[in-house]
Amino acid sequence: MALEIERKFLxxxxxxxxRHDGTFYxxxxxxRAEDRVVRxxxxxxxxxxxxxxxxxxxLSRIELEYPIPVEDAELxxxxxxxxxxxxxxxxxxxxxxxxxxxxxxxxxxxxxxxAEIELSSESESFERPAWLGRExxxxxxxxxxELSKQPFGYWKTP
Amino acid sequence: MALEIERKFLxxxxxxxxRHDGTFYxxxxxxRAEDRVVRxxxxxxxxxxxxxxxxxxxLSRIELEYPIPVEDAELxxxxxxxxxxxxxxxxxxxxxxxxxxxxxxxxxxxxxxxAEIELSSESESFERPAWLGRExxxxxxxxxxELSKQPFGYWKTP
Numbered sequence: 001m002a003l004e005i006e007r008k009f010l011x012x013x014x015x016x017x018x019r020h021d022g023t024f025y026x027x028x029x030x031x032r033a034e035d036r037v038v039r040x041x042x043x044x045x046x047x048x049x050x051x052x053x054x055x056x057x058x059l060s061r062i063e064l065e066y067p068i069p070v071e072d073a074e075l076x077x078x079x080x081x082x083x084x085x086x087x088x089x090x091x092x093x094x095x096x097x098x099x100x101x102x103x104x105x106x107x108x109x110x111x112x113x114x115a116e117i118e119l120s121s122e123s124e125s126f127e128r129p130a131w132l133g134r135e136x137x138x139x140x141x142x143x144x145x146e147l148s149k150q151p152f153g154y155w156k157t158p
Numbered sequence: 159m160a161l162e163i164e165r166k167f168l169x170x171x172x173x174x175x176x177r178h179d180g181t182f183y184x185x186x187x188x189x190r191a192e193d194r195v196v197r198x199x200x201x202x203x204x205x206x207x208x209x210x211x212x213x214x215x216x217l218s219r220i221e222l223e224y225p226i227p228v229e230d231a232e233l234x235x236x237x238x239x240x241x242x243x244x245x246x247x248x249x250x251x252x253x254x255x256x257x258x259x260x261x262x263x264x265x266x267x268x269x270x271x272x273a274e275i276e277l278s279s280e281s282e283s284f285e286r287p288a289w290l291g292r293e294x295x296x297x298x299x300x301x302x303x304e305l306s307k308q309p310f311g312y313w314k315t316p
Contacts, residue, residue, distance in 0.1 A: 030196050030210060031189035036238045038188050038196050050208065050224065052188060054238050062237065064230050066208065072222050079220065080194045080212050 005122055008142060010133035011102060011113035022089035022104070028081025032145040039145070040068075040076045048073030084108050086148050096127030108151035114142060163280055166300060168291035169260060169271035180247035180262070186239025190303040197303070198226075198234045206231030242266050244306050254285030266309035272300060 027041040037053040048070045054062035077085060087107040093100045098117060105112040114136070117126060136142040141150065185199040195211040206228045212220035235243060245265045251258045256275060263270040272294070275284060294300040299308065 030194045031191075033189075036188045036240075050210075052208075052234065052238065062233070064226075064234070066224055066226060068222075068224060075220070076210065076222070080210065082194075 005119045012131045016131035022091040028085040042073040095129040112152040163277045170289045174289035180249040186243040200231040253287040270310040
């Protein structure tokens with residue numbers, strides 16, 4: 001069991017450019033309930049994980065993750081997960097000694113770029129990269145599980 | 159991936175008696191949707207599994223199962239799974255060279271006993287034990303995921 005503290009931000013498309021290759025993520029949900037998210041994720045067809053997340057409490061939530069065979073993940077993505085799937089390319093950026101993950105969404109969430117940082121406490125400080133936009137940690141529309149229900153491409157006001 | 163063919167029957171409480179010790183099962187659901195059941199199961203606190211099942215197609219369905227740490231299962235059962243949990247003692251019986259699993263339900267499903275046999279095809283024959291009652295393979299009320307929503311104790315007509 002782990003308590004995960006993540007802060008999530010929009011990214012300025014004009015200022016951010018990938019500095020390394022990214023990894024293609026294909027993911028879907030067996031449950032998108034707010035209290036119990038069950039996610040299937042395949043990384044570039046090379047590794048796969050089943051992840052269970054509880055309800056967010058502030059910036060913290062229970063998260064459990066298990067590696068699974070890639071062929072199991074592909075079967076669940078193809079035949080069991082709710083539609084639409086989430087497709088995105090994940091990049092990693094180090095800024096001020098800290099790791100950011102930057103997700104460039106594709107498919108029905110095309111146009112959306114999100115950056116996340118993991119912290120050890122909710123009050124921990126960090127350097128803000130130049131490309132960092134508005135914080136959306138508390139906006140449930142930006143949860144991947146919600147982006148699978150209501151993709152960004154269909155929003156009227158981001 | 160495995161396709162599982164199971165037939166399920168009621169058990170005559172007056173004729174069936176356990177011949178060996180049983181194992182206490184505590185299980186709950188992260189998803190009870192008909193298309194994608196996600197089950198957490200702890201066996202007597204000694205082993206635990208996360209299981210994903212697809213929609214039943216006749217007597218067949220997709221089933222994927224992963225062993226997980228018992229403490230993860232207990233955390234999910236205590237804090238994430240839908241209520242009520244399923245509690246039952248599972249016994250194994252060999253009849254005519256075939257293995258039956260007999261589940262004696264407790265808690266909100268007290269009074270219900272179900273027997274299951276796994277077959278390699280839908281038409282495979284088998285010896286019927288004397289204690290075997292009516293077949294309920296096709297009755298969704300007897301799915302454990304449904305017994306967690308509508309426990310047997312609250313039914314008007316079994």
